[in-house]
Amino acid sequence: MKNRVISDVLSHSGRGTHPRLLLTGADFERIRSTVDPIYDAAKDNMLYYADKFMGEPVLEYRIPDGIRLLDVSRGVLARTLNLGMAYRLTGDEKYARRLYDELANAASFKDWNPYHFLDVGEMCCAFGLGYDWIYDAITPEERAMLRRAIIKNGFDAAMDDYLDRERRRSYRWYQDQPGDNWKFVCNGGITVAALAICDEEDVDAEYLKEIFGYAFDNTYKAVRDMYLPDGSYAEGFTYWNYATDYLAFYVSALKSAAGTDYGLADYKPVEISAYYVKFMCSNTFRSFNFGDAIEDKICPAIMFFLGKNYGKADITTMRKEEILKDRSIVCVRDMFWYVPTESVGLEGHPMGFGSVGGDNASFRAGLNEDDLYTAIHFGDNDAYHAHADMGNFVVEWKKHRFLCDLGQDNYNVPRYRFVYRYRAEGHNTLVINPGEGPDQERFCVCHVDRFSDGSDGKGAYAVSDISSAYPGKGVVRGLRMTADGEWIIVRDELKLDKSDKGYWFGHTRGNIEILDGGKGATIEMDGDKLLLKILGEGVFSVMDAWPLYEGHVQEGQRDNSDVKRLAIAFAGAEEITVAIAPMKDGRSPDYIPENKPISEW
Numbered sequence: 001m002k003n004r005v006i007s008d009v010l011s012h013s014g015r016g017t018h019p020r021l022l023l024t025g026a027d028f029e030r031i032r033s034t035v036d037p038i039y040d041a042a043k044d045n046m047l048y049y050a051d052k053f054m055g056e057p058v059l060e061y062r063i064p065d066g067i068r069l070l071d072v073s074r075g076v077l078a079r080t081l082n083l084g085m086a087y088r089l090t091g092d093e094k095y096a097r098r099l100y101d102e103l104a105n106a107a108s109f110k111d112w113n114p115y116h117f118l119d120v121g122e123m124c125c126a127f128g129l130g131y132d133w134i135y136d137a138i139t140p141e142e143r144a145m146l147r148r149a150i151i152k153n154g155f156d157a158a159m160d161d162y163l164d165r166e167r168r169r170s171y172r173w174y175q176d177q178p179g180d181n182w183k184f185v186c187n188g189g190i191t192v193a194a195l196a197i198c199d200e201e202d203v204d205a206e207y208l209k210e211i212f213g214y215a216f217d218n219t220y221k222a223v224r225d226m227y228l229p230d231g232s233y234a235e236g237f238t239y240w241n242y243a244t245d246y247l248a249f250y251v252s253a254l255k256s257a258a259g260t261d262y263g264l265a266d267y268k269p270v271e272i273s274a275y276y277v278k279f280m281c282s283n284t285f286r287s288f289n290f291g292d293a294i295e296d297k298i299c300p301a302i303m304f305f306l307g308k309n310y311g312k313a314d315i316t317t318m319r320k321e322e323i324l325k326d327r328s329i330v331c332v333r334d335m336f337w338y339v340p341t342e343s344v345g346l347e348g349h350p351m352g353f354g355s356v357g358g359d360n361a362s363f364r365a366g367l368n369e370d371d372l373y374t375a376i377h378f379g380d381n382d383a384y385h386a387h388a389d390m391g392n393f394v395v396e397w398k399k400h401r402f403l404c405d406l407g408q409d410n411y412n413v414p415r416y417r418f419v420y421r422y423r424a425e426g427h428n429t430l431v432i433n434p435g436e437g438p439d440q441e442r443f444c445v446c447h448v449d450r451f452s453d454g455s456d457g458k459g460a461y462a463v464s465d466i467s468s469a470y471p472g473k474g475v476v477r478g479l480r481m482t483a484d485g486e487w488i489i490v491r492d493e494l495k496l497d498k499s500d501k502g503y504w505f506g507h508t509r510g511n512i513e514i515l516d517g518g519k520g521a522t523i524e525m526d527g528d529k530l531l532l533k534i535l536g537e538g539v540f541s542v543m544d545a546w547p548l549y550e551g552h553v554q555e556g557q558r559d560n561s562d563v564k565r566l567a568i569a570f571a572g573a574e575e576i577t578v579a580i581a582p583m584k585d586g587r588s589p590d591y592i593p594e595n596k597p598i599s600e601w
Contacts, residue, residue, distance in 0.1 A: 365485025
């Protein structure tokens, strides 16, 4: 591959032809002339930000936490995307000159902070796209200055990592295996910059061939390591978004400039990751934020990339319909990959999503935003950005996340694995014999052992033996939705010593009321109520979202004071079963489900 890229750029695009990254001149003309509600919304959004950036000063070199220049790199990228698109679509050179000023200023920085190499990757992406899009509006001398900055601050720093030279880094991202989102961001940004300048006569073509080769080989393997067979992504939703965003830049730039991505994204799990996101998120596209993910709406512009790249109109429709419902989510990236098309729905898809051997599963009563939804997480407790959250689950109804996950904490705390949000006690799972040490085994991997999507009319469920998370104990956790979509059942079947003690936890930002002497509870959010019933032994109590062991509290950890947790304390228990149902029109369901063993599900 590395020996082909430059010749392919020359044959596909032509020497000195710009723009050629993500969008060509013909693409810009098509976007400019097409009347379409998505393009119209994206253009309005882009011009708003471009005009806003026109009146702001250039960004300064700042590393406020002593580690990251990343906010500055992202700021330069945001200015590049909006000002560059504004220039290409309006023809007004004021936008190109303002973008050049931003890039020239960043080119004068002492470096792009290779210590935290994500900063370099994002800055290179900005410089590559900026150089390409305003090429005809700047002088040869100005282009040469930008090229020198890209080579010195980007490529030379990258080669230190590719060749594993002695250097100072926060993370040896290139050598780490299987690696994480850094491989997409760093390699992708470097490649975008290389594609922008690879045909210039003053650039060493052999040097760039090495850059292309190292970046591609590393990313090709990462694609196949990080996107799992069921479409899930090893680091969770937030980092799926980040990694796939840069994979989209990488693949799109290769295809537009060289005519091919050399098979980089020719991998089915990348395509079906869109369906994983759709069905593992709630009907409002609110993410199941296990691990270091953030609870947020996650239907980004890269849905358009996945739809376009794989020719899937139903994936394109996911993002299109969300924008038509709420124009505020549109962004400049949408114009890169949107293909106007008739909407294609997902009717007929099973309401249960998952598979035997998978890491996660979800169930819902329907596809409307108000329908009941639940999801459960198993997987690898030692995966990048994973938490001690084996068996963690969430519940949403009527757009309220009644039982929630708290997501990532402050990465800068000294002992991240001991903060509340990381530990099992900070998730909706079990804690057995809590103390000063870990409350789930770090090096454990559990998958779905039994699964039904509910299409047989008997209810949907996912079950996993998660005993390896609790050494020396037997724990099987199952999540089930009844066939009528009325009840969710969480059941734990335990093999414990009589002296073993622990808790079942469920976190919420709603208002809790304990009922029936502790055998029931309600959670209320904005007038809507969720009912919880203990079908077997145990009673509910309410606890603060606070460590069971005071020594785990760390300065700088995130505030959880808006969260309470429902708790069931147990000692030597054999099973804990909790049934959960929405109180429609404020009424309890007409029946209470039977407390069946998991083997009878």
